[in-house]
Amino acid sequence: MQATQTISEGLKREFKVVVPAAELEDKLSSQLSGLKDKVRINGFRPGKVPLSHLRRLYGRSVMVDVVQNTVNEANQQIVSDNQFRLAMEPKVSLPEAREDIEAVMEAKADLAYTVALEVLPSFELADLSSVEVTREVAEVSDAELDEALTRMAKQNRSFTARDEGAAAEAGDRVTIDFVGKIDGEPFEGGTGQDIPVEIGSGSFIPGFEEQLIGAKAGDERVVKATFPDDYNAAQLAGKAAEFDVTVKAIEVPGELKIDDDLGKAFGMENLEALRNAVRDRVGVDFTAQSRRKLKRQLLDQLDKLYTFDLPPTLVQQEFDGVWQGVVGEMTRAKRSFADEGTTEEEATAEYRRISERRVRLGLVLAEIGDKADIKVNDDEITRALVERARQFPGQEKMVWEFYQKNPEALAEVRAPIFEEKVVDHLLTQAKVTDKPVSKEELFTDEEEKEGAKA
Structure with missing residues (x-):
């Protein structure tokens, strides 16, 4: 040869x-x-x-x-x-x-x-001792716990039928049938039967629930409301609609009780045990959000440290996957690039930059992990597979066998575990400073902050 x-x-x-x-x-x-x-x-x-x-x-x-x-x-x-x-x-x-x-x-x-x-590019790993990142830390306040317990109590309280002929008031639960119309024509997804509406909960579009106040069982009403401009169904966003509503039942909420019985209703020994469990659950959410923001900071700085040629086919494959998702979502939402305030050319350039960043960071993290001899063991893979299988009740065995028989699918399970372990390794080398913040600040993205400043 x-x-x-x-x-x-x-x-x-x-x-x-x-x-x-x-x-x-x-x-x-x-x-x-x-x-x-x-x-x-x-x-x-x-x-x-x-x-x-x-x-x-x-x-x-x-x-x-x-x-x-x-x-x-x-x-x-x-x-x-x-x-x-x-x-x-x-x-x-x-x-x-x-x-x-x-x-x-x-x-x-x-x-x-x-x-x-x-071929993969060759590059020297950068010194991370100069990298500084801030870890935002938020405490779970008593006020937040009280708010969470109040929501749980509302979900758990009972409703009883109002007296015959009584009118609905704020806080009541009204069961309705409705047919929504825009310009006199019914629209997709605008019809419902036996739908419970708690007046004042904000679960329906603005202005809808308030127009049910004063209604009685058996009443028929025309409710007029406008979909928000940022409504998730783009074809309805910002549009005025009329709903032909039939009121079928009106129920009054029972007393809102936050006591040991509430704890027992959620499988706890008493209210204090429920309170501690909620604190732990909220704390997990806070920690996860803090981790996401810390990781984003780290990757942003890591991206600035490296400049090297990227395998064009890897970049193209990454771009194709991202672009397919973008176009698919816009098609489902019936939106155009103009609706997003951009052009196809500008969007293409932006998502190509994103794809290049992903490939670059992927190669850097892989190289760092290799040099640090970071491994993903079988137990970690098994735990991830069990968690994934649980997302498909009744199909756990089929999901498990699918991953066992498909090395590429199994690699997709391994990749995020490996990435998180590499990030942990990097955080031991960077300077990490904790910063106490409020819940609101913790859950505000940097992009939102920049937009607010602008």
């Missing part, structure tokens, strides 16, 4: 590979000889079938394997000899002319093909 490099541009490499016909013939003969003791052919004793006869029967199918294995071995040798770290699987271009292919399959001509490679 002879491999000659023909292209070396950035991270792209290309080789012309020539495997002599004699080498193919030797491999074919060796493979056919191995078949002698395995095949049973009428008229011949086991192991006595002439090679010429085996060649007529199996030569072409065996040569397909010979060519495939030869190409794989040649590519592996190129990678090994040049100490390449591949970004993608090699792209092989075999002869296309029929006569050339036939000659190779009969071992009468050399196998000549090209193989294109993309």
Whole structure:
């Protein structure tokens, strides 16, 4: 086998590979000889079938394997000899002319093909001792606990029917049927039956619930309301609608009690136990948000420390995935780039920058993890799989088997675990300063802060 490099541009490499016909013939003969003791052919004793006869029967199918294995071995040798770290699987271009292919399959001509490679960039890991990040820390206040317990008490309280003929008041639960219309025409998703509406809960669009005050069971009303400009269904955002409403029942809420009985209703021994459990649950949410913001800071600074060429195919694959999601979401929401205050060209450039950042940071984190010998063990993978399987009640076994049988899917489970362990490692090298903040500040993104300043 002879491999000659023909292209070396950035991270792209290309080789012309020539495997002599004699080498193919030797491999074919060796493979056919191995078949002698395995095949049973009428008229011949086991192991006595002439090679010429085996060649007529199996030569072409065996040569397909010979060519495939030869190409794989040649590519592996190129990678090994040049100490390449591949970004993608090699792209092989075999002869296309029929006569050339036939000659190779009969071992009468050399196998000549090209193989294109993309290699990973080489870069030195930066010193992180100068990196400074701020970890926002928020305490769970008594007021927040009281608010959470009040919400739970509201969810747990009972409702009883109002006296016959009584009118609905704020706080009552009204059961209704409705048909929504825009410009006199019903719209998709605008119809409901036996829908409970708690007046004042804010669960419906602004202005809807208040118009039910004073209604009685059996009443029919036309409720007029306007969808918010940022409504999640873009086709309805900002539009005025009318709802033909039929009131079917009116219920008055029971007394709001925050006591030991509330704790017991949620499986706790008493109110104090429930309070502690809520504090822990809210604390987990606070810690997770603090971690997200800290990680974003770290990755932002990490991104600034590295500049190197990126494998173009990796970037394109990342962009294709991101762009498909963006376009799909806009299609479902029936929105255009103009609705988003941009153009397709500007959006394309922005999402390509995002894709390049993701690939760059992915390569940096992988290199850091490799140098630090960070591993993801089987127990960590198992815990992640169990958690993922729990998201599909009744299908746990099927989910488990899917990941066990699909290495690529299993790699998707491993990747975020590995990334978090690398981030933990990086945080031991950077200077981390804790900053006490309020709940509101903790859950405000940096983009929102910048927008508020502007």
